[in-house]
Amino acid sequence: MIVDDLKEIVGGHSMFAGLGTEFLELVTGCAKNVRFHGGEYLYREGEEANEIYLIRDGHVAQELGAPGQGRMTFQTIGPDGVVGLSFLVPPYRWSYDARAQDDVRAISLDATCLRGKCNADPALGYEVMKRFMPTVVDRLHDTRLQLLDVYGARS
Amino acid sequence: MSTVLAPDPQLDPMVPTLARITRKIDEIPDVVTFEMEADGWSGFAPGQFNMLGPFGVGEIPISLSGPASKRERLVHTIRAVGPVSRALVELQEGAVLGLRGPYGAPWPVERAQGRDVMVVAGGLGLAPVRPVLYDVLENRDDYEKVIVLYGARRPEEMLFADELSTWRARFDIEVAVTVDHASVGWHGHVGVVTSLLRTVGYDPANTTAYVCGPEIMMRFAARALTDAGVAPGEIWLSMERNMHCAIGLCGHCQLGPVFICRDGPVFDWARLRPLMQQEEL
Ligand SMILES: Cc1cc2nc3c(=O)[nH]c(=O)nc-3n(C[C@H](O)[C@H](O)[C@H](O)COP(=O)(O)OP(=O)(O)OC[C@H]3O[C@@H](n4cnc5c(N)ncnc54)[C@H](O)[C@@H]3O)c2cc1C
Ligand code: FES
Numbered sequence: 001m002i003v004d005d006l007k008e009i010v011g012g013h014s015m016f017a018g019l020g021t022e023f024l025e026l027v028t029g030c031a032k033n034v035r036f037h038g039g040e041y042l043y044r045e046g047e048e049a050n051e052i053y054l055i056r057d058g059h060v061a062q063e064l065g066a067p068g069q070g071r072m073t074f075q076t077i078g079p080d081g082v083v084g085l086s087f088l089v090p091p092y093r094w095s096y097d098a099r100a101q102d103d104v105r106a107i108s109l110d111a112t113c114l115r116g117k118c119n120a121d122p123a124l125g126y127e128v129m130k131r132f133m134p135t136v137v138d139r140l141h142d143t144r145l146q147l148l149d150v151y152g153a154r155s
Numbered sequence: 156m157s158t159v160l161a162p163d164p165q166l167d168p169m170v171p172t173l174a175r176i177t178r179k180i181d182e183i184p185d186v187v188t189f190e191m192e193a194d195g196w197s198g199f200a201p202g203q204f205n206m207l208g209p210f211g212v213g214e215i216p217i218s219l220s221g222p223a224s225k226r227e228r229l230v231h232t233i234r235a236v237g238p239v240s241r242a243l244v245e246l247q248e249g250a251v252l253g254l255r256g257p258y259g260a261p262w263p264v265e266r267a268q269g270r271d272v273m274v275v276a277g278g279l280g281l282a283p284v285r286p287v288l289y290d291v292l293e294n295r296d297d298y299e300k301v302i303v304l305y306g307a308r309r310p311e312e313m314l315f316a317d318e319l320s321t322w323r324a325r326f327d328i329e330v331a332v333t334v335d336h337a338s339v340g341w342h343g344h345v346g347v348v349t350s351l352l353r354t355v356g357y358d359p360a361n362t363t364a365y366v367c368g369p370e371i372m373m374r375f376a377a378r379a380l381t382d383a384g385v386a387p388g389e390i391w392l393s394m395e396r397n398m399h400c401a402i403g404l405c406g407h408c409q410l411g412p413v414f415i416c417r418d419g420p421v422f423d424w425a426r427l428r429p430l431m432q433q434e435e436l
Contacts, residue, residue: 063339073337076345078354101342138353142373145347146335150369151278151308 006031010107013054014080015131023124030113036100043081043094049086050111055079058104061098074146075139082135087111095105168402171208171253172196174229179248182232183312186279187244188220191229193254198226201264201286202393202421205256206401207231209242216398216416218283219257224293231315232282252325258401259420262391264290267363271300273385277348277368277375281305281314283393284367292328301328302355306348306372308335328354348372349379359384367393374431377424387425394420394427 007028010016016027034053036042042053042060053060060083061073074096077083083098083106090113118125159384174193181187199219208214221230235241246252264287272291276284291298303322307313313332323330331351333344344351348368362385366376373392380390396415398410403417411430413419 014400059344061339061345073339073341073345074335075350076343099339128382138350142347142350145349145371145375148371149308149335150372151306151312151335 006107008055009033009056009133013056013107015054015082016133018129019131021141023127026117026121026124027109027128028112030110030117031107032110033089034106034108036104036106038104039099040100040101042100044097045092045094049092049094050082052082052084052087052109052111052114053081054107054109055081055097056105056107058106059101060104061099061101063099063132071097082132084111085132085136085139087115088129088132088136090111168255168398171214171255173251174254176246176248176250176252178353179246182314184262185235185244186232186314188230188232188282189243189246190221191231191254192227193229196227199223199257199286199294200261201290202262202283203257203259204283204401204420205232205254205258207243208253208255209232209239209246210251210253213239213241214253214255214393215239215243216258216401216420218393218420220282220285222289222293223286224290232279233351234279238410245367253333255401258416260418260422262287262365262393262421263363266389267291268297270298270389271357271362272298272302273357273362273364273380274301274303275348275352275364275368275380276304277306277372277376278312280315280366280368280372280393285315286363287365288322292322295304295327297330299361300357302357303328303330304333304351304355305330305332306351306368310334310337310341331355339396345361347375349375351377352379352383360386362389364390366390370395370431377428381424387428390424391421392424392427394422 010028010031011024059076059078062075063071063073065071086094118128156411172193174191176189176191178190201223204216204218206214207217217231217233220232221228235244291366322328333346333351337345364380366373377390381387394415398416399405401416403414408415
């Protein structure tokens with residue numbers, strides 16, 4: 001019953017919406033519900049990227065400390081978003097901090113578990129990649145736009 | 156405004172009339188709003204601009220940023236980026252300057268009647284598109300959802316922050332703001348303005364969008380809207396180019412076959428997209 005609920009939640013998140021039952025079961029096998037209070041860190045820069053978070057409620061700020069500038073938030077991710085894409089590529093390490101801006105409810109996927117299942121079943125692996133890649137590409141575009149600093153005076 | 160003597164602009168379209176600043180509002184660093192009065196001023200349509208000239212410095216195009224329905228109101232929001240704009244921003248209440256206009260093709264506001272209205276603005280781009288919002292909110296029942304997405308570089312650089320908060324408190328308009336980066340004390344959204352498009356609910360097939368901001372931001376926004384299913388002919392953008400005559404004579408503002416001053420500055424994406432791809436024309 002509890003597993004069925006979890007399956008529904010995972011399948012209800014946009015990342016896995018429409019995923020076939022068999023794959024959904026495999027993914028849900030790596031999933032658990034988690035909560036973070038506002039201000040709590042989901043992970044810190046440099047740590048091993050061993051989890052992926054599918055956000056259900058609340059917002060997560062991705063932060064970096066810049067010398068002389070203090071800590072900066074460069075992106076926030078809200079409901080139905082995903083945090084922790086570093087799980088996709090070696091060396092599986094977080095490149096920045098992720099902090100709950102308010103109370104956050106999420107599904108945490110065990111990255112080692114999911115990677116293991118993807119390696120064992122390339123069809124699942126391809127499906128998972130297909131689902132995460134658009135977010136990776138969106139973030140790449142967003143980062144480029146941010147880098148261009150479009151609101152500054154033209155030089 | 157009887158005390159200001161103005162040359163008759165009917166005689167020569169390049170001769171400015173005289174305008175006087177009646178109120179100066181400091182918005183954010185380097186940005187001010189002027190409320191002004193000018194002889195013969197009889198109103199404008201949202202999206203139009205005036206050529207403003209502090210005497211002896213030059214003349215630049217500046218959009219009208221106040222409500223178009225209040226015909227007597229003449230409001231401009233200006234950012235100091237170079238010699239002419241800085242000279243304008245430094246003017247004080249009571250100062251007199253040259254004004255020609257209004258010029259240009261307006262935002263087609265009525266086109267969105269019965270449809271969702273999506274305003275996407277970045278940086279100072281909120282000023283030229285603000286008259287659209289005034290119009291829509293004055294006739295709120297004529298429209299379906301009204302969504303405003305606004306992006307700025309940092310929280311301290313958000314234009315019209317008080318007005319955005321007022322709109323946000325209304326139940327009949329959805330306002331989402333974002334900044335490109337912020338210190339950790341900021342609890343709002345961080346990310347480019349186009350990322351907000353992924354967080355709001357609207358009916359792309361029944362949406363008219365008004366996009367205003369830096370050109371790159373507008374291109375990204377127009378692409379994201381088209382990808383979501385908004386028709387290119389329903390996405391309206393306001394273009395900026397250096398101008399001299401503002402009346403289609405000198406060619407300063409040419410973009411391919413169009414003159415931004417005469418044919419624009421507001422264009423739909425269906426028309427603009429091919430021109431932006433051959434920018435060097
Ligand atoms: C139709 C139209 C409507 C406009 N509406 C407004 C408005 O409502 N408010 C407003 O403040 N400006 C507006 N502008 C832009 C404004 O006209 C320019 O900022 C102005 O021409 C700059 O002139 P300048 O002599 O001060 O600086 P310039 O000597 O022309 O430029 C100085 C430096 O600033 C850069 N620069 C020029 N324009 C901009 C810009 N828009 N943004 C960032 N950097 C720039 C230049 O590349 C250069 O590096 C509008 C432009 C157009 C075409
Ligand atoms: S500014 Fe002269 S043609 Fe447009």
